[in-house]
Amino acid sequence: MSKRKASKRMTGGNMGESKTGGRKAGLRELPESVQESREVHEYRMPGEFEPHTGCLMIWPERPGSWGYGGGAARKAFTEVAEAIADSETLYMLVSSRQIENARRMLSERICLLEMETDDAWARDTGPTMVVDEKGAVCGIDWQFNAWGGTFDGLYQHWEKDDRVASGVCQALGYPCLDARPFVLEGGSIHSDGEGTLLVTEACLLSPGRNPEMSREEIEETLKHWLGAEKVIWLPRGIYQDETNEHVDNVCAFVRPGEVVLAWTDDRNDPQYELSAENLRVLEQETDAKGRRFHIHKLPIPEKPVCLTEEEVAGFIFEPGEDTREAGERMAASYVNFYISNDGIILPQFGDPNDAEAVRILSECFPDRRICPVDARAIIVGGGNIHCITQQIPAAGSVPSAAE
Numbered sequence: 001m002s003k004r005k006a007s008k009r010m011t012g013g014n015m016g017e018s019k020t021g022g023r024k025a026g027l028r029e030l031p032e033s034v035q036e037s038r039e040v041h042e043y044r045m046p047g048e049f050e051p052h053t054g055c056l057m058i059w060p061e062r063p064g065s066w067g068y069g070g071g072a073a074r075k076a077f078t079e080v081a082e083a084i085a086d087s088e089t090l091y092m093l094v095s096s097r098q099i100e101n102a103r104r105m106l107s108e109r110i111c112l113l114e115m116e117t118d119d120a121w122a123r124d125t126g127p128t129m130v131v132d133e134k135g136a137v138c139g140i141d142w143q144f145n146a147w148g149g150t151f152d153g154l155y156q157h158w159e160k161d162d163r164v165a166s167g168v169c170q171a172l173g174y175p176c177l178d179a180r181p182f183v184l185e186g187g188s189i190h191s192d193g194e195g196t197l198l199v200t201e202a203c204l205l206s207p208g209r210n211p212e213m214s215r216e217e218i219e220e221t222l223k224h225w226l227g228a229e230k231v232i233w234l235p236r237g238i239y240q241d242e243t244n245e246h247v248d249n250v251c252a253f254v255r256p257g258e259v260v261l262a263w264t265d266d267r268n269d270p271q272y273e274l275s276a277e278n279l280r281v282l283e284q285e286t287d288a289k290g291r292r293f294h295i296h297k298l299p300i301p302e303k304p305v306c307l308t309e310e311e312v313a314g315f316i317f318e319p320g321e322d323t324r325e326a327g328e329r330m331a332a333s334y335v336n337f338y339i340s341n342d343g344i345i346l347p348q349f350g351d352p353n354d355a356e357a358v359r360i361l362s363e364c365f366p367d368r369r370i371c372p373v374d375a376r377a378i379i380v381g382g383g384n385i386h387c388i389t390q391q392i393p394a395a396g397s398v399p400s401a402a403e
Helices: 003-011 013-020 032-040 068-085 099-105 161-172 215-226 271-284 309-313 354-364
Strands: 052-058 089-094 111-114 128-131 137-143 176-183 196-200 230-234 251-255 258-263 294-299 343-348 369-374 390-393
Touching (some): 052 068, 137 161, 161 176, 215 230, 343 354
Parallel strands (some): 258 294
Antiparallel strands (some): 251 258
């Protein structure tokens, strides 16, 4: 992450303006076809812990994200994909340049879809899948602008990524709801499937997303598209998270009314106060059903995960792309796991807290097997396992029963 991105995110002045400044936008005008479908159907975003029919990933290729030709990243992506494919269909988007390489590395059970992308962050560029009142699945196509557009986006050209959501829906035969021009990434929202969303103020109020909309207008837009009744606004995410602090790196639902929160007891770590702010909010809030949250503190790595000179030397950056520096602290978090139908695909960092993360999540998900994956080759690209995956809920999915 460049110093430019960090300084703009951390100042907070522009972020504050986005809450109340600019013209009143209200809900954006929707295409007629979408307005008609909204009048007929009610949609909801299932929790990730609900049954899936599949999962979407993108084969890594971008030289500014995946160093030395991307070989190490592809091995890590392969391990993640195969673990997920044990219990649900795995769809891998692959460019024409890489499709033969993907065929060699991936087993035959992985479904390859030839599609051009700018990078491999399926969580943020793929469709957000929702279900209607009859359990039919469709995808939402948000506008994507590389985590900040011309204000503080991470690369200048994101046209291919911006076409991924609609392309996936077309390829897999799902109806696609056009939510444009509302800017959103899948990693910036978490749903409990029962009307509650988790988001962060740092991300959704950042000036590079929807600066002409107020907090209230953004919240109403989320409720409109995702069938939510309540949005919990956590103040911050993970320190140095170049997405402007996505919620999926700091807090996630285990089940309705129960969350894991990234945590450190080290008051000298810059993450301490960020997590403490979030804890204060969660302890005071209730979900859409009026439940108090059961909060599990999930430690961050004991040792900061920082880029080495060797890793930085392997990147090839395009003009206008955020660059990286040796010694730069990456936003490593065990919260960035993926919930498959029968497993938890969990990042590992070669850290003393790796085993503790496995223990805590084993207790949180007693009916799922923990699948630890060495995620060093993924985190150096700027994200982690949840960032490179996007679940497709099973048709017929209905809200989970209240505990």
